[in-house]
Amino acid sequence: MQSAADRREALKAVYEQARGCEKCPQLAATRTTVVFGSGNADADLMFVGEAPGANEDKQGLPFVGQAGKLLEKLLGEIGLQRGEVWISNVLKCRPPGNRDPHPNEIEACQDYLWRQIDLIEPRVLCTLGNFSTKLLRGDPTGITRLHGQAEVRVIGPRAVRLYPLYHPAAALYTPSMVETLRADFARIPELLALPEPEQPVPEPAPQPVVPAPDVLAAAPEETEAPPERHPAQLGLF
Numbered sequence: 001m002q003s004a005a006d007r008r009e010a011l012k013a014v015y016e017q018a019r020g021c022e023k024c025p026q027l028a029a030t031r032t033t034v035v036f037g038s039g040n041a042d043a044d045l046m047f048v049g050e051a052p053g054a055n056e057d058k059q060g061l062p063f064v065g066q067a068g069k070l071l072e073k074l075l076g077e078i079g080l081q082r083g084e085v086w087i088s089n090v091l092k093c094r095p096p097g098n099r100d101p102h103p104n105e106i107e108a109c110q111d112y113l114w115r116q117i118d119l120i121e122p123r124v125l126c127t128l129g130n131f132s133t134k135l136l137r138g139d140p141t142g143i144t145r146l147h148g149q150a151e152v153r154v155i156g157p158r159a160v161r162l163y164p165l166y167h168p169a170a171a172l173y174t175p176s177m178v179e180t181l182r183a184d185f186a187r188i189p190e191l192l193a194l195p196e197p198e199q200p201v202p203e204p205a206p207q208p209v210v211p212a213p214d215v216l217a218a219a220p221e222e223t224e225a226p227p228e229r230h231p232a233q234l235g236l237f
Helices: 004-019 025-030 054-059 066-077 103-120 130-137 168-173 175-185 188-192 213-218
Strands: 045-049 086-089 124-128 151-155 158-165
Touching: 004 103, 045 103, 045 130, 066 168, 066 175, 086 103, 103 158, 124 130, 124 188, 130 151, 130 158, 158 175, 158 188, 168 175
Parallel strands: 045 086, 045 124, 124 158
Antiparallel strands: 151 158
């Protein structure tokens, strides 16, 4: 088991990989910066939204606009500060014009999110809005039916208590939704107090095949000189 300090250093290494990522040429060409995520690298509570917007792209931080202010307010109401949780998005780069992420972009960026979940080790993961909820559940059921209902799910390599929430940006446009979001937030301390979900057993590493002793004994001795070998081109690999 890695210590919190070791996991934090490993997370920094993932960030260094992500900040220069060019797997999605269009996003790499139009972004200002990679919005990797921010907060406590050993947080019990993690939030995952859809993708960075214009403000996030400029500042390099997730949820910094009006939606971010509402998120911070709701956190404060349950006794938490932004720096105590981890906030991230499915995509780390802003899609041009804030369009929906494309399937190939989601696939290309997926490993960064899986690594974040694996290294931060959250107990509760809140999906914010329809998009991240559908993606992380692997199911088309919408947020209207699912919000406020926690369930244990394996996300990437780790089991978490998944808790779908309305996106704060949606609540800004529909004032009545703020109270629903507030009521769902009020359950988060209760979820954090529950035992950590049982983790999946990691698959064992494949073992090298060792020939049986009788096979080794039966192998004929080499009587001829081996064929000439060319030097390996070490610089290429």
